[in-house]
Structure formats: C-alpha cells, structure tokens
Amino acid sequence: SDKVLEIRGLRVDYGVGAEAVHAVRDVDLTLHRGEVLGLAGESGSGKSTLAYGLTRLLPPPGVVSGGQVIYHPSDGPPVDVLTLSPGRLREFRWAETSIVFQGAMNSLNPVHRVSTQLLDVIRAHEPKSTAAGRLARARDLLRLVGIAADRLDSYPHQLSGGMRQRVMIAMALALEPQVVIMDEPTTALDVVMQRQILGQLAELRERLGFAVLFITHDLSLLVEFSDRIAIMYGGRIVEEAPAARLYAEPLHPYTEGLLHSFPALRGPRRELTGIPGSPPDLRAMPSGCAFHPRCPKAFDPCDERLPVLGAPGVDDPTRAVACWLHPAVAPLPR
Ligand code: ATP
Ligand code: SF4
Numbered sequence: 001s002d003k004v005l006e007i008r009g010l011r012v013d014y015g016v017g018a019e020a021v022h023a024v025r026d027v028d029l030t031l032h033r034g035e036v037l038g039l040a041g042e043s044g045s046g047k048s049t050l051a052y053g054l055t056r057l058l059p060p061p062g063v064v065s066g067g068q069v070i071y072h073p074s075d076g077p078p079v080d081v082l083t084l085s086p087g088r089l090r091e092f093r094w095a096e097t098s099i100v101f102q103g104a105m106n107s108l109n110p111v112h113r114v115s116t117q118l119l120d121v122i123r124a125h126e127p128k129s130t131a132a133g134r135l136a137r138a139r140d141l142l143r144l145v146g147i148a149a150d151r152l153d154s155y156p157h158q159l160s161g162g163m164r165q166r167v168m169i170a171m172a173l174a175l176e177p178q179v180v181i182m183d184e185p186t187t188a189l190d191v192v193m194q195r196q197i198l199g200q201l202a203e204l205r206e207r208l209g210f211a212v213l214f215i216t217h218d219l220s221l222l223v224e225f226s227d228r229i230a231i232m233y234g235g236r237i238v239e240e241a242p243a244a245r246l247y248a249e250p251l252h253p254y255t256e257g258l259l260h261s262f263p264a265l266r267g268p269r270r271e272l273t274g275i276p277g278s279p280p281d282l283r284a285m286p287s288g289c290a291f292h293p294r295c296p297k298a299f300d301p302c303d304e305r306l307p308v309l310g311a312p313g314v315d316d317p318t319r320a321v322a323c324w325l326h327p328a329v330a331p332l333p334r
C-alpha cells in the first residue's frame with residue numbers, strides 16, 4: 001500500500017462529560033509514503049492536538065475519545081497506534097514515526113553536549129552498536145542537516161535557534177523513521193527559518209524516503225514545499241488538495257481567506273485582506289458550518305447543516321472539501 005498513516009474518525013477532547021472541549025472532531029486524514037503533507041489553520045484550530053492525539057502524547061486532560069490511527073509498516077501487517085502496548089508505542093515513536101514538537105528546540109537538555117543527547121537516542125534504540133559506530137552515525141546525521149561535525153561538542157546554548165531545531169531534526173531522523181511529524185511554533189521561529197527548515201526536510205525526504213506531516217499556521221509556506229495540504233478549522237479538516245491545486249483554486253472560503261492572510265513567497269502577489277472575525281469558541285460552536293459567522297459566501301443551508309468533507313463531484317477525486325458551495329458527492333478514495 002502507498003499509505004503509511006491513516007487517521008480515521010479521530011476525536012480528541014480536553015476533559016470529559018459535559019465540560020469536555022472537543023478539539024479534534026472526526027478527522028480523516030491519510031499520509032502517503034514519502035509525501036510532504038502540510039496541515040494549516042489558525043491558532044486554536046486543533047493542529048497540535050491532532051498531532052499529540054495520533055502519537056498518544058496528549059497532555060492531561062486530553063483524551064482520544066474515538067477513531068483509529070492505522071500505521072502501515074514497510075514490512076508486516078498494519079497496526080492501530082491507539083491500541084499499541086506501552087512498549088510497542090515507545091518503539092513506534094522513534095523508530096516508525098518521530099515527532100519534532102512545537103518549542104522542541106528548547107527541549108534539548110542545556111547541561112549536556114549536543115553529541116551526548118544524539119548518541120543517547122541512538123544507544124537507547126541500538127544497544128548493540130559500538131561507540132565508534134554511534135559516533136560516526138551522529139556525525140553523519142548532523143552533516144545531513146547541515147551542521148558541521150565540529151559543532152558536535154557544543155552545548156545547546158552555543159547554537160542558534162535554527163541550529164537547535166536542526167539538531168532536533170537529526171534526532172528525529174536517527175532511527176530512520178517512515179514518518180516525521182513537525183509542529184512548527186507560531187512565534188518562536190521566524191518565517192525565514194521555518195522556510196529553511198521545511199525546505200531542508202523536503203530535500204531530506206527525497207534522499208531518505210520518509211513522509212512528513214508539517215504543521216504550521218502559515219499556508220504560503222506549505223504551498224511551496226508540500227505535495228498536499230489539509231486545512232483545519234474548528235477541529236475539522238475543511239479542505240484537502242494537492243498543494244498547487246489548492247493554491248490555484250481554493251474551494252473552501254476559509255482556505256481562500258487563509259491564502260489572503262500571508263504574503264505569497266512566489267508568484268503574483270495576493271491582496272492581504274485576512275479573515276474578518278475570530279476563530280470559533282470550541283465550547284460554543286456555531287451551528288451548521290462552523291465558519292458561517294465569518295464566511296462572506298454563507299447562504300441558506302450554512303447555519304443549519306454541517307457540510308461533510310468529500311470529493312466535490314465534478315472536479316477531480318484528489319481533493320475534498322466541506323462546504324455547501326461544493327456539496328460532496330463521494331468520499332475521497334483512501
Ligand atoms: P496553534 O497554531 O496556536 O499552535 P493549534 O491549531 O495547534 O494552535 P491546539 O493547540 O491543538 O491548536 O488547540 C486546539 C484547541 O484546544 C484550542 O481551542 C485550545 O484552547 C484547546 N486546548 C488546548 N489545550 C487544552 C487544554 N489543556 N485544556 C483545554 N483546552 C485545550
Ligand atoms: Fe461558507 Fe457555507 Fe461554505 Fe461554510 S458551507 S464555508 S458558510 S459557503
């Protein structure tokens with residue numbers, strides 16, 4: 001199969017019962033082998049919650065309340081990540097799917113050299129390796145992400161933010177995972193640096209063949225470096241398409257708004273009009289389409305009926321949208 005990760009009907013809540021905040025609502029998303037899938041949406045749309053949920057790293061009171069996360073190893077039968085034993089889960093997290101989380105570059109231990117931390121990761125998972133072998137591997141990994149071998153003995157504070165982020169990527173790649181999830185901070189890294197890092201990940205994936213789920217609020221970045229893009233709003237995926245198609249012809253009014261919220265890195269400039277209003281309050285979601293109070297194109301069914309995500313019929317089957325302007329006629333092939 002060319003699918004490596006299939007998220008099906010995933011729901012994530014903060015808290016339980018009547019007080020629960022539904023942060024991820026019935027998300028279906030497929031990551032294919034070797035692709036870069038970008039996930040964009042405003043702050044609070046549930047991007048990080050989705051990433052934490054699917055890797056079972058949710059901080060309390062977060063709970064996965066439904067769905068499946070099917071992982072297809074390169075050999076062997078598929079597994080549901082949500083039902084893995086703690087031992088298998090630990091293995092899965094580094095060796096199959098590794099994660100570089102929002103603010104991760106500040107999670108390097110300040111009192112240990114970069115080399116020590118990288119060597120620890122390798123040793124923990126390859127206990128039979130030799131010290132010389134591990135050191136050679138650590139050097140290779142750093143070279144791979146563009147850090148000179150003489151930096152190996154630096155302490156984290158001696159490196160720039162961008163270099164620390166690249167060290168985190170080197171660690172994430174240490175065990176040759178099939179999937180790398182990268183959750184970019186909204187503020188800590190500037191766009192220039194995000195761009196460098198995403199560019200580098202896309203390049204490394206060409207050489208190493210892993211798939212990337214790259215999360216950012218900056219859609220223009222994804223247009224340049226992703227194969228496909230998914231857009232999240234109020235805990236749901238509202239549009240999904242090949243990057244170039246989404247850019248050339250956004251189908252969801254929210255996607256269109258996002259495209260007018262960030263300066264394009266290439267090509268003709270779009271007017272930066274942004275999106276009026278603010279993201280929905282998850283405790284008091286608007287009825288029908290959650291975007292309707294902000295949507296310039298809202299019409300009759302929008303405040304009453306929730307549009308489902310599906311292929312917009314006449315168009316091609318590689319895209320999906322949840323909007324009454326493009327009613328779904330068929331589910332997206334998985
Ligand atoms: P950003 O771009 O700012 O990183 P995001 O898309 O990653 O945003 P999440 O951090 O996943 O958004 O948050 C989704 C929603 O879940 C938000 O409305 C947030 O307020 C809520 N949320 C997050 N953590 C908690 C928590 N511990 N308890 C209650 N609600 C939470
Ligand atoms: Fe706008 Fe209606 Fe489409 Fe929602 S369903 S995005 S309100 S047109």
Ligand code: MG
Binds near residue numbers: 047048049102183
């Ligand atoms: Mg986030």
